[in-house]
Amino acid sequence: MFKILKKEEWSPSVFAMEIEAPRVAKKAKAGQFIVLRVDEEGERIPLTIADFNRETGAVLIVFQVIGASTMKLAALNVGDSIVDFVGPLGQPSEIEKFGTVVVVGGGIGVAPTYPIARAMKEAGNKVIAIMGAKTKDILIMEKEMKAVTDEVVVTTDDGSYGMKGFVTNAVQALVDRGEKIDQITAIGPVIMMKSVADATRDLGIRTIVSLNPIMVDGTGMCGGCRVQVGDETKFACVDGPEFDGHLVDFKGLMSRQRMYRDLESQEKDHVCNIGLDR
Amino acid sequence: MALSLEKHKMPVQDPKVRAHNFDEVALGYDEETAVAEAERCLHCKVPQCRKGCPVSIDIPTFIGHIKERKFDEAIKTIKESNGLPAVCGRVCPQENQCEKMCILAKKGESVAIGRLERFVADRAMEQGEEIKPVEYSEDAQKVAVIGAGPSGLSCAGDLAKKGYKVTIFEALHKAGGVLSYGIPEFRLPKEKVVAKEIENIEKLGVKIELDSVAGRLFTVDELMEEEGFDAVFLGTGAGLPHFQGIPGESLNGVYSANEFLTRCNLMKAYRFPEYATPIKVGKNVAVVGGGNVAMDAARTALRLGAEHVYIVYRRSEAELPARKEEVEHAKEEGIDFQLLTNPVEVLGNEDGWVKGLRCIRMELGEPDASGRRRPVPVEGSEFDLPMDTVIIAIGTGPNPIIAQTTPGLETSKRGNIVADEESCATSKPGVFAGGDIVTGAATVILAMGAGRKAAAAIDEYLKEKRSK
Numbered sequence: 001m002f003k004i005l006k007k008e009e010w011s012p013s014v015f016a017m018e019i020e021a022p023r024v025a026k027k028a029k030a031g032q033f034i035v036l037r038v039d040e041e042g043e044r045i046p047l048t049i050a051d052f053n054r055e056t057g058a059v060l061i062v063f064q065v066i067g068a069s070t071m072k073l074a075a076l077n078v079g080d081s082i083v084d085f086v087g088p089l090g091q092p093s094e095i096e097k098f099g100t101v102v103v104v105g106g107g108i109g110v111a112p113t114y115p116i117a118r119a120m121k122e123a124g125n126k127v128i129a130i131m132g133a134k135t136k137d138i139l140i141m142e143k144e145m146k147a148v149t150d151e152v153v154v155t156t157d158d159g160s161y162g163m164k165g166f167v168t169n170a171v172q173a174l175v176d177r178g179e180k181i182d183q184i185t186a187i188g189p190v191i192m193m194k195s196v197a198d199a200t201r202d203l204g205i206r207t208i209v210s211l212n213p214i215m216v217d218g219t220g221m222c223g224g225c226r227v228q229v230g231d232e233t234k235f236a237c238v239d240g241p242e243f244d245g246h247l248v249d250f251k252g253l254m255s256r257q258r259m260y261r262d263l264e265s266q267e268k269d270h271v272c273n274i275g276l277d278r
Numbered sequence: 279m280a281l282s283l284e285k286h287k288m289p290v291q292d293p294k295v296r297a298h299n300f301d302e303v304a305l306g307y308d309e310e311t312a313v314a315e316a317e318r319c320l321h322c323k324v325p326q327c328r329k330g331c332p333v334s335i336d337i338p339t340f341i342g343h344i345k346e347r348k349f350d351e352a353i354k355t356i357k358e359s360n361g362l363p364a365v366c367g368r369v370c371p372q373e374n375q376c377e378k379m380c381i382l383a384k385k386g387e388s389v390a391i392g393r394l395e396r397f398v399a400d401r402a403m404e405q406g407e408e409i410k411p412v413e414y415s416e417d418a419q420k421v422a423v424i425g426a427g428p429s430g431l432s433c434a435g436d437l438a439k440k441g442y443k444v445t446i447f448e449a450l451h452k453a454g455g456v457l458s459y460g461i462p463e464f465r466l467p468k469e470k471v472v473a474k475e476i477e478n479i480e481k482l483g484v485k486i487e488l489d490s491v492a493g494r495l496f497t498v499d500e501l502m503e504e505e506g507f508d509a510v511f512l513g514t515g516a517g518l519p520h521f522q523g524i525p526g527e528s529l530n531g532v533y534s535a536n537e538f539l540t541r542c543n544l545m546k547a548y549r550f551p552e553y554a555t556p557i558k559v560g561k562n563v564a565v566v567g568g569g570n571v572a573m574d575a576a577r578t579a580l581r582l583g584a585e586h587v588y589i590v591y592r593r594s595e596a597e598l599p600a601r602k603e604e605v606e607h608a609k610e611e612g613i614d615f616q617l618l619t620n621p622v623e624v625l626g627n628e629d630g631w632v633k634g635l636r637c638i639r640m641e642l643g644e645p646d647a648s649g650r651r652r653p654v655p656v657e658g659s660e661f662d663l664p665m666d667t668v669i670i671a672i673g674t675g676p677n678p679i680i681a682q683t684t685p686g687l688e689t690s691k692r693g694n695i696v697a698d699e700e701s702c703a704t705s706k707p708g709v710f711a712g713g714d715i716v717t718g719a720a721t722v723i724l725a726m727g728a729g730r731k732a733a734a735a736i737d738e739y740l741k742e743k744r745s746k
Contacts, residue, residue: 027496041552041554043556086490087492090495216537217449220517220677222516222534222537223521226527233521238677255629255630259531
C-alpha cells in the first residue's frame, strides 16, 4: 500500500498528490512515469512524474479527473492509501548542456515539464518555460517553475493572464526576438504537441514530446502503447515516453486515444451510489 | 479384467454453455474415476513416462499411491519434483511429454497422467495442505529471483527448501506471471488454483515483492552489491509481443494477444464495469496464430460475446502448435479455423477502426529450418473477411529492460539471455537465468524445469562461495 502524504486541488478537476514511495523516489529521473492502481478493482493508470523528493520519499503526481478511475483517486484524502504505485518506468529525459532549452507545458502537461526544466537548469542550460492554460484560474505550478528557470512565459487562450494565444505563439515570439533555441521539450494534449512539432519543423529546432498513450502494464508487455515514430513501431512505455516530435505519427496516436472513449463516458455517466461523484 | 485402450473421459462443461462463461472447462476426475484410471498403469519395469517429464516427477510411484487410495502419499511424491502440480496437471502438453512415452500409447491411449496429477493436487488443496515453513539459519545466504512466473516460483520454492532466504521481485501487481496474466480463468482458475499454489510457496518462507520492476527500481548489480543478495535468478519470461508488420496493425481494434489476455485475466475486464479496465470485442474477431495463446485469445473473445471468431493460421492443422485438447475444445465451442491462410493487411474505416482483414491463402512448400514445411502464398488468392477485432498471437520476445541495465550479461542476437543449458549460469558470476527469457517462448513446465535446474546450480554455487 502506498500512502497519500499530501493532496491539493489546483483547479476544478485537477489534483496534485504526493505519494509515499521511497524506493521510486530514490530512483526517479526527469521524464519517467509511474503506473498506479487505486484499489483491487482499479485499472492501471500511467502518470508522468511531476516531482520527487529523495529525502522524504515522496513522489508528486498531477492528474485530471476524466473517468471513473481518476474520480476514485480524487476522492481519496491524506492518510488514505492506494494499492499499487509502480515505477519509475520508461527512459529518462536526455539531460545535457544543449545551450538554450525551452520547455513547453500545456494544461496539466506543465507538471511533468517541471522536473525536466529543473534538471536542464542544473545541467547548465539557459531554460525558458512556456506554460499554457485555457484561462488564468487553471494555470498550475507557475511559482515552482519560476524558481528553476531563467524565464517563464504564460499564455492563456482567453488572454486572462500573460500572453493571449497558444503556446505556439509564444514559441514564435521567442524566435522573433532572436532567441537561439537548441531544444524544445513539449508536453501536453496530443494536439498541442503536434502543433508545437509542426511549428518547429520548419524552424529546424529539435523538439521532444512525451507521450502518454493507452497502456496496461507499462513494462513492454501489452504493446497497447505502440506508436509510429518515423518508419518504426515503438512502445511508449519502454522505448519512450519521449520521442522526436518531428517523427511521431500524431494522427494515429489521436485515433488510438479514442479506443475506449464510449466506455469511459458510459462509466462516467454512471451515478455513483456511494457518492464518489459528489 | 480387459485393459481399456482409452483414457477415462474428462468430464467437461457443455460446449454450448461454456462458450458463454468463464468457469473452468474441464471439471476434473472424481475419486472413483481417478482410481480406475490409475489402474490402467502397467507399472513398467523401466518406466518411460518419467523420462518425458521435464521435472522428472516419479510418475509410476504417485500413480501407484492413487491405486491404493493413498492420496496424501501421491501428492507428496509429486511435490518432491513439482511445486505447482495443480497448474501442471491443467496446462502441461502431456501428449508431447510423459504421456507420449507411456507404453499404452503404442496401442491406444496413454494413462491420463496429467488428469491424475490434477486430481491429486486439487484434492490436496481442497483438504488444506499443511506446509511447514522452512527454518532458516541466521547466516542463511540470500537469493533474489526476478519474476514470479513459473520458472521463478519453482526456483524460489526449491531454494527455500534448501534453506536459502529467497525474495521474488515481480513487476506486476500480482504474482504468477503468465499463469496470472496469460492463461484464462476457464483453463486455469486464478483464485482456486494459481493463488493457492503461490500461497504454498510463500508458506515455505519465500518473500514476494510486487510492483517491483527490476532494472528500473533497482539493478541486478545493486541487488548483489548493496542489498546483500548472494545470487540472482532471472526468470523474466518472454513478455514483449511481436506484431506481423503488416499495414493497419495500429488501427483501433487490433490487440496483441498479451494485451487482450492481460486485460481479461489480470485486470478482469470481463467483469467491467465492476472492474475498471475496459476491453473491446466486436461481432467478428480474428486471432492470428495457431499456438495455445491463440486458442486462449479466441475462446476468450467468444466468451466476451463475439459472434464469429476465426483462427487465422498460415500452416495446416497438422502444424498447429497448440495442444490437441485446446484445439478440440476450441472447435467444439465453434471457433472457425481458417488454416493455410495468412493476413496481409488489416483494413480500417475512416475513423481509424478495424473493418476487415485481408488474407491470402497459403500452400505448404519445402521444409524450412524448423523442419516444418514452409507456407508459401498462393498468388492471386487474396480475400477479405469483415472484422471488428484482430488479435495478434504470433509469439513474444524477451523484454529488454534487464539486459539494458545489467552490464556484463551476455544476450543472443534476438535479445535472449545466454545461459548454460544445464547450470543456467549466465556470463555474469552469481547470476543465473532460465525459462522463456533464455529459450524464447515455450511452456510452463519447461520454464519450471529450468527453475529447478537453476536452483540446484545456485545451491552448488553458494556452497562453494561459502567454503571460500
